[in-house]
Amino acid sequence: MTSASPGRLVVLTGADGRLGSRLAFRVAAAGGRQRLLVTGQGVVPRLPDGASLPETEIVAVQAEPGARTLTRAFAGAYAVFLVPGKERPGRLAKHRAVIDAAVLAGVRHVVYVSSVGAGPDAVASAARDDWLTEEYLRGTDLTWTMLRITMFHRTLTFAVYDESRRSLPGMVLRAPAGDGRVASVAHDDVADVATAVLLDEDPNRHASRIYHLTGPEALSLDEVAAALSTATGRTIRYAPQTLDQARSLFYRSTAAEVEDWITQCQAIAAGVLTGVSPDVRQLAGRGARSLEAWLDDYPTEWAHLRLPSVR
Structure with a gap:
């Protein structure tokens, strides 16, 4: 300590x-x-x-x-x-x-x-x-x-939507991040x-x-969805969005909030957030928690994913 x-x-x-x-x-x-x-x-x-x-x-x-x-x-x-x-x-x-x-x-x-x-x-x-x-x-x-x-691990959990009432049933991680990776x-x-x-x-x-x-590994959003599926016991898949789709999904948010989220996802797509740094280990004296370890250690942080309707 x-x-x-x-x-x-x-x-x-x-x-x-x-x-x-x-x-x-x-x-x-x-x-x-x-x-x-x-x-x-x-x-x-x-x-x-x-x-x-x-x-x-x-x-x-x-x-x-x-x-x-x-x-x-x-x-x-x-x-x-x-x-x-x-x-x-x-x-x-x-x-x-x-x-x-x-x-x-x-x-x-x-x-x-x-x-x-x-x-x-x-x-x-x-x-x-x-x-x-x-x-x-x-x-x-x-x-x-x-x-x-x-990006914080927790932020990724709030990009999950329950679409069981739509034509494509199930829980979906939606973000305009393409096939980028993020070391959350x-x-x-x-x-x-x-x-x-x-x-x-x-x-x-x-x-x-x-x-x-950063975290200890850079995950694709498909891998993030798989980790969330394992933790929650519910099937979650990743569906990349276009910018127009992302904007329409956040119709209740301010323009600035939408821009912050979309451009952060664009940073993922552009490979800006893929680098893995040793700084947490060197300064905290232990390795950074992976998304999987965080999900296991902090279940209350993503408890909203267990609810019948996430969105």
């Missing part, structure tokens, strides 16, 4: 989200000092039994906190963990506001959750925003670490790496470093 560096305060944005809550648990278990920013839109993180509660401060903030609120929230902190926003447009402005507040508050280090393939001409829209955020961060006096991830990763693996980076006794070890966080 990672041991906390004494006296250093870290601030976790998105602490009531799926990734942030896992990180908060780990920092508390290591005895780290942390301030958790929660918006009330998620679940307040559960702390381990026996955790030193005085070392963990929970601060409620608005979904879009102002500059003064953020600067006060970051006061006295050594590092800030920045989880990217989900909503577009406006995502990039929120990232910049957090970075600006960190500078004003005297924070020294920012750990940013970015995307594999981030770049000015990235296939995925989120990866383009991540690149702009990275560049903005590089332009400050802050030290930084980028945690570039592929578990939330817990990213949280373990973030813990190691934030609490490292050597504060310079991870400065100006980019880590690629």
